[in-house]
Amino acid sequence: HGVEWDLKSPIPTGFTIGGAVCLGKEERCKTKTQPYIEARTYVGVSGTIPADNFFIAMVSELTIGGIIDVLADYVPALDNLVIPGKLAESGIYPFDKDYKTRCAGKLDGYANETTLDLECFAFFSFSPIKEQRLSFRSGDVVIPAGVALQGRLNFLGWEIAIDLAVSKTRF
DSSP states (O other): OOEEOOTTSSSOOEEEEEEEEEESOHHHHHHTOSSOEEEEEEEEEESSOGGGOEEEEEESOEEHHHHHHHHHTTOGGGGGOOOOHHHHTOEEEOSOTTHHHHHTTOGGGBSSSSBBOGGGSEEEEEESSSOEEEEETTEEEEEOSEEEEEEEEEETTEEEEEEEEEOSSOO
């Protein structure tokens, strides 16, 4: 991963870039203790190998109440802000309603020592030709082949959930 260079060409022909950000106090981000918000994105572009093109964006639970709670760690006046429950719970969630149990104790969302558990995130991915496996010191990120969209959107108690995967071999 990094930059792909075709020796016949004086310019790079592809790249892979990505990263993660955690919003919240450092200790909460390290221990995955609420409130915190985690987002990740990875992109691969190749002008010479179309199978190496991909994109994924993922976010942990992202709610209005969660955003206020994260900000309250830095702006104490927000501690006294009262938000109605249904408004506070409005936001984006991982698809699995039991994700807190499933993902508890998985630091950085890793299901085991080697692979990121996408079920711990709401995500959108696109890898038109093949599954992608990105390897990092902390473990691998596997991006499914095709188009995938997974998550729940809650707005004032009304919820829409989607678990969509479309590729050459599945729908």
